[in-house]
Amino acid sequence: MTAAAPPQSSPSWRKGxxxxxxxxxxxxxxxxxxxxxxxxxxxxxxxxDVNGEPGFSISRYTAFFQDPISVSNLFFTFQVTLxxxxxxxxxxxxxxxxLRFATGxxxxxVQVLALFPLFVPxxxxxYALIRFLGTRGTLDNVLSIVGFTGYRTPYLKPDAIIxxxxxxxxxxxxxxLTAGLRQISDSLIExxxxxxxxxxxxxxxxxxxxxxxxVLIVFSLNFLGIFGSYTIPYLLGPAAPQMMxxxxxxxxxxxxxxxxxxxxxxxxxxICAFIGFLYVRTVATQRKREESE
Amino acid sequence: MAILDLVRLDKHFGSVAAVSDVAFTxxxxxxxxxxxxxxxGKSTLLRMIAxxxxxxxxxxxIDGDSIVALGANRRPTAMVFQKYTLWPHMKVFDNIGFGLQxxxxxxxxxxxxxxxxxxxxxxxxxxxxxxxxxxxxxQQRVALARALVLEPKILLLDEPFSSLDAxxxxxxxxxxxxxxxxxxxxxxxxxxxxxEALTLADRIAVMNSGxxxxxxxxxxIYANPASLFVADFIGAMNLLEGEASxxxxxxxxxxxxxxxxxxxxxxxxxxxxxxLVVLDGPHPEAWSCAVEQISDLGHYRRAVxxxxxxxxxxxxxxxxLSVQERAALHVYPRRYLIYENGGAPxxxxxxxxxxxxxxxx
Numbered sequence: 233m234t235a236a237a238p239p240q241s242s243p244s245w246r247k248g249x250x251x252x253x254x255x256x257x258x259x260x261x262x263x264x265x266x267x268x269x270x271x272x273x274x275x276x277x278x279x280x281d282v283n284g285e286p287g288f289s290i291s292r293y294t295a296f297f298q299d300p301i302s303v304s305n306l307f308f309t310f311q312v313t314l315x316x317x318x319x320x321x322x323x324x325x326x327x328x329x330x331l332r333f334a335t336g337x338x339x340x341x342v343q344v345l346a347l348f349p350l351f352v353p354x355x356x357x358x359y360a361l362i363r364f365l366g367t368r369g370t371l372d373n374v375l376s377i378v379g380f381t382g383y384r385t386p387y388l389k390p391d392a393i394i395x396x397x398x399x400x401x402x403x404x405x406x407x408x409l410t411a412g413l414r415q416i417s418d419s420l421i422e423x424x425x426x427x428x429x430x431x432x433x434x435x436x437x438x439x440x441x442x443x444x445x446x447v448l449i450v451f452s453l454n455f456l457g458i459f460g461s462y463t464i465p466y467l468l469g470p471a472a473p474q475m476m477x478x479x480x481x482x483x484x485x486x487x488x489x490x491x492x493x494x495x496x497x498x499x500x501x502x503i504c505a506f507i508g509f510l511y512v513r514t515v516a517t518q519r520k521r522e523e524s525e
Numbered sequence: 526m527a528i529l530d531l532v533r534l535d536k537h538f539g540s541v542a543a544v545s546d547v548a549f550t551x552x553x554x555x556x557x558x559x560x561x562x563x564x565x566g567k568s569t570l571l572r573m574i575a576x577x578x579x580x581x582x583x584x585x586x587i588d589g590d591s592i593v594a595l596g597a598n599r600r601p602t603a604m605v606f607q608k609y610t611l612w613p614h615m616k617v618f619d620n621i622g623f624g625l626q627x628x629x630x631x632x633x634x635x636x637x638x639x640x641x642x643x644x645x646x647x648x649x650x651x652x653x654x655x656x657x658x659x660x661x662x663x664q665q666r667v668a669l670a671r672a673l674v675l676e677p678k679i680l681l682l683d684e685p686f687s688s689l690d691a692x693x694x695x696x697x698x699x700x701x702x703x704x705x706x707x708x709x710x711x712x713x714x715x716x717x718x719x720x721e722a723l724t725l726a727d728r729i730a731v732m733n734s735g736x737x738x739x740x741x742x743x744x745x746i747y748a749n750p751a752s753l754f755v756a757d758f759i760g761a762m763n764l765l766e767g768e769a770s771x772x773x774x775x776x777x778x779x780x781x782x783x784x785x786x787x788x789x790x791x792x793x794x795x796x797x798x799x800x801l802v803v804l805d806g807p808h809p810e811a812w813s814c815a816v817e818q819i820s821d822l823g824h825y826r827r828a829v830x831x832x833x834x835x836x837x838x839x840x841x842x843x844x845x846l847s848v849q850e851r852a853a854l855h856v857y858p859r860r861y862l863i864y865e866n867g868g869a870p871x872x873x874x875x876x877x878x879x880x881x882x883x884x885x886x
Contacts, residue, residue, distance in 0.1 A: 417609040420609055425597045426575060427624030429623070
């Protein structure tokens with residue numbers, strides 16, 4: 233009898249193995265292609281050659297932060313990212329609230345329009361914006377037809393980057409915010425109106441606290457996408473200052489200074505990892521809360 | 526002190542009339558129930574009073590002043606919703622105090638009022654809980670406290686207990702009744718549950734397809750339903766279709782007398798189960814029938830009778846009457862209502878026949 237006992241436990245044991253086998257390929261890929269190279273790069277940036285022997289040094293980082301161009305590029309990247317994020321929220325909140333509460337054909341059309349950029353590759357968007365915003369572009373022509381001749385294109389200026397990045401981020405932001413807003417039932421909003429809240433008070437006191445998590449998710453994922461963006465800043469932005477993505481590529485490809493490019497990459501990576509950590513924590517606490525409810 | 530006047534109120538959604546020509550007055554301190562099947566327009570009517578729907582026509586007045594132009598947030602009404610009523614991110618204290626904060630009351634006064642209203646709904650000491658930590662019944666009591674703390678002129682309740690289980694529903698109903706009497710607040714309660722309406726209301730407005738069928742006190746509605754719809758909707762009722770000729774209505778083997786000549790040929794006779802009396806022997810105005818099914822309901826029994834040429838009839842049997850299923854009975858209607866062409870009914874109420882004695886009932 234005792235000899236027959238072990239097979240009973242084998243199904244769960246086998247299930248465990250299968251589960252690990254299923255996670256293994258993506259996990260291995262992440263370790264081999266992301267974690268190990270990232271660690272190697274980080275280690276290399278902290279190493280210098282001392283008489284043929286490797287030694288620890290932060291000289292590459294001090295060099296980065298003493299170089300005015302590098303610092304101004306990092307600062308510029310932050311600036312563009314934060315302004316873009318602010319613009320995204322200012323544009324997408326009203327849009328998401330409209331889509332949550334409106335019904336009818338117009339709301340359907342607005343939804344399609346809001347999601348449309350999702351299906352347009354960044355490079356096509358960049359050229360479309362050049363045609364639209366550039367000197368003698370669509371906007372310039374339309375303005376001159378109505379008699380406005382002082383148009384100055386934002387093309388090759390920071391504004392064009394922000395314009396492109398905002399356009400690119402709208403669909404994802406609206407999707408997540410609308411989904412968050414749909415979790416709030418009508419009666420919660422009506423009961424707030426019933427006790428005397430106006431629309432602004434309902435937004436601040438009832439809606440916003442309840443979609444804090446979707447807002448954090450939108451903030452962190454957009455931050456990551458914008459901070460590390462390349463195509464749009466490269467095609468639409470100025471030659472200087474540059475966003476980190478463009479800066480890295482130029483340091484690596486044009487100036488042929490892979491060591492410096494690596495340092496720039498590690499700095500960018502650390503900033504993004506911090507925001508990524510915020511995102512993971514938000515998602516994890518949300519799951520924990522859902523399980524406890 | 527508040528009187529609510531509804532003046533020829535209409536609400537259309539596109540071509541659909543949700544509420545048509547509703548007019549009634551709720552007097553100060555009165556508890557009015559709006560009762561009707563789902564989709565009859567009762568919630569739309571309440572939502573118009575609260576300000577969540579704009580009437581297509583007519584007027585709503587509180588103490589003589591029209592409130593139609595006011596937004597929901599500026600009306601002197603407070604509403605208790607069916608479910609998902611508390612803001613999940615706020616503690617009980619803030620849920621109740623939110624409206625007072627918006628009115629910029631001093632902190633100490635908010636605290637005092639919140640505590641008072643929590644005591645009113647027997648939830649003192651629950652200030653620091655989150656809604657998710659409360660049971661369904663406690664949540665609805667907090668919702669009631671939140672509405673009452675604003676001292677509204679009119680309290681509106683939209684099926685507030687319908688998502689609770691039966692025992693809790695009865696308990697909260699009694700508690701609401703007690704609170705409403707104590708505060709003497711004018712209240713409008715929407716429900717599809719006739720028992721709820723009959724026990725709570727000073728007056729009931731029965732609604733059907735957007736219109737008011739009858740407004741009366743519960744006992745009156747029960748005894749004299751003004752239309753066939755009300756007769757069918759409120760309480761148990763036997764509805765029998767018969768042919769009238771002269772001063773008689775033929776229902777199966779029995780011809781029942783009518784108070785005067787009836788013009789229509791087709792009429793409906795409504796008999797409450799408790800108005801059917803079991804006789805000890807056959808009688809020309811009693812149906813001879815068989816007991817099809819008996820359900821024991823504690824202090825009495827309900828039986829379904831199989832009557833030749835007629836649909837099954839419901840009757841209540843006292844426990845003392847030892848009748849089994851399949852037994853033969855003779856039942857005599859001592860009170861019935863005759864409905865013709867949708868108009869007001871004619872009532873027939875008469876003593877038991879002299880020749881036969883009632884077995885009981």
